[in-house]
Amino acid sequence: MDNVELFQRLGLAIAIGAAVGVERHWRERDEPEGARTAGIRTFTMFGMAGGVAGLLERSIGIASGYPGITLTGFLIAIATVMAIFEIREAIAEKSFSVTSVIAAILTFGLGALAVLGDMALASAGGAALIGILVSREFLHQAIRRLQWVELRSAVILLAMTFVLLPIIPEAPVGPFGGVSPKSIVLLVIMLASISFAGYVAVRLFGSERGDVLAGAIGGLVSSTATTVAFARRSRTEEAALTLGAGAISAGAVSLLRTALLIGTLAAPLLPALLAPLLAAASVLVVYALLLARRQQAAGPQAVPGNPFELAAVAKMALLLAAVAFLARAATQQFGGGGLIIASALSALADVDAATVTVAGLLPSIDVNLAAQAIGVAVVCNMAAKAVYAGIFGSLRFLLHLTAATVLSVGAGLIVWGLGVAA
Template sequence: MDEFEPFYRLAVSAAIGLTVGIERHWREREAAPGQRTAGIRTFALIGMLGGAAGLIEAALPSGGTPGVVVAAVFVAFAGIFAFYKWREAQAEFDFSVTTVVAAMVTYLFGALAVVGDLRLAAAGAVTLTAILASREALHHFIERMSWVELRSAIILLAMSFVILPLLPEAPFGPFGGISLRAVWSLAILLAAISYAGYIAIRVLGSGRGELAAGAAAGLVSSTALTLGNARQAANGGDARRLAAGAAVAGGVSYVRTAVLAIALVPALASLLLPPLVIGALAMAAGAAWLMRGPIVAQQDMEPIGNPFEIAGVLKVALFLAAIGFAVRAASSVFGSAGIIAASALAGIADVDAATVTVTGLLSLDPVIGATAIIAAVAANTVAKAIYALIIGGGRFARLFGAISAVTLMLGAAAFWLARALVG
């Protein structure tokens, strides 16, 4: 630590308190002077108090008990602040403990800015301020949340942070095997996409929600979105809107693949941009065609069911894992007719994996590389149409299959023309 760094860190401690204090003072801005326990100045001093305690801690000779000064000052400060806040609560009949906790956290972030990670302390202060400022929005959100929505959120969090870390990452079985963690991660992705789509429909209304969910899912996994929408269609969901959402996800995934491939190998742009952009536009046009006509208002919709059913999510995740295993087994037993066939096989399960693999071959001819990536995209598009037929069936499969077929034909024509122009 150079001679100027302690001054800088102490200034950040004060800025942390000032940031939180602005929100707390604004919250009680109509109170007369002397009628609030802590405002902008008090919180700035609280941040400085934490920083000063950290400076004293750092100045003590080594060998003592670490953290004793910061802890002692914290206990004294918390007791004094809580006493004054209790007096204010008695006078105003306001028994919220939020300001007390905010002051305690501000002190700790102030100390962390001096003796620990400066960036973490600053980020924590901004996050704390955002949480405090979001009181009305959070309260309104909780008031509108149903038990089914809360239960689904808890299940999703448990899947992500309780069960997932306990699962082994090593695959079991031949041909690369199946990883339990990979399958569970896919189930989490499917559940998260379903939940995001559910929230989008609740917030934006039917029609707009499916499109918003599809656009977001296209950046993560258009296959997962297609499977989720197919499952909803099989359970009686609106096939037209669900197919439109799947089409939007497919179009966004085309754009994502183009950006990824061209960022890795810019020489592929002239061959990949025409078919992928045409494909994205075809998917978008198909979604617009499906969404033509008035959109049903939120109050006219039928009640929305569960955000996701864990049993259905696991079935779809296992189905995708089985598809991936079958592809690896077929490739291992029968081989592949070159990089294009291998890329098409890999694209059935994951276009990004095929794209990264192909672009990593530095000596690969651009025409062969672009053909391999287009083969992976085409195989993935066909696979999603087949998934839609197997899982969704009926009108959903017909609508999404028709859009996929038109997209493939237009994309193939654009790629053929691009190859002819490149020579």
């Protein structure tokens, strides 16, 4: 490591300390001189101390046969001094907070990391530390507003994602490629996440905007799963209009995502499919916005009482997994000769599978046949979502989703026909 790099690393350590110091000093900017324990200068020196300790560790600590002794000595000294002054300040102000002490220790550690380790990791750690410090008011307010049912749902979702999912076997079970237990659990997590995101969005932005935003985000993952999740909510909640708007916005995002996939994986199909997809998506966007505006005119709706019910989510996931299995089995039975039928069947669960499959067959199949296969898959997926809405959702939800689907498909077919005629 040459001197230029050492200067860069030490400079990063000092910059991390200065950035943390700006936040710490800003919070106590109205205090008179000598009334704060540590501000911008002190935290800058904490970062510099970490960098200097790292340099000494490189040249002295490792060579002495006692690696880490230099860093440990510096850290103990800094933590002790900072703690003593924080205790004096806390007694004077009658407050209890260890944030500045921990921030000082982390600043020192990140300064040492900048010299001894990965500079990118040190930079990211510094940004994360500052982000945590500046978000104090937001986090405190969020905790004050947090309800037990929200905390419980979040814990369940985290447990399923980071505890249950890693230990579930991934190997598929059964004929025709089988069904992977991990894929079912992943589908449960996805449905629960969509429901939870919708709940949070409604809490933050109100039902007239929250459901539409949550639906659009869910459409990036799976418009089918989003539609099923919103349909279930429409049975127990009064906000059928905004839930319908959310499901419709998910469909619009799904169409745009399909166009992006085609442009990425099957560019020769884009001239034939781009205009119909954009026309269909535009109709859905307009319909969703009109529904949301109607709900806003009707007045605010109550926030749902539960982010998601695990039993109901699990049943929906099993149904979608069964549909996907039957579609895959039928696809294998029809083979390549029944591309249109196979695409239609696979789209009962998700249109992405059909898009990727058809794209993988190019250029061995005719471009027109490939475009027709994807077009049929898109229409069948939209029709399937209307059927799911009828199974899981309220009548009002079903009527709006069906109307939007018919108008959207009609607009897409008209544009398709005009393109063929031209």
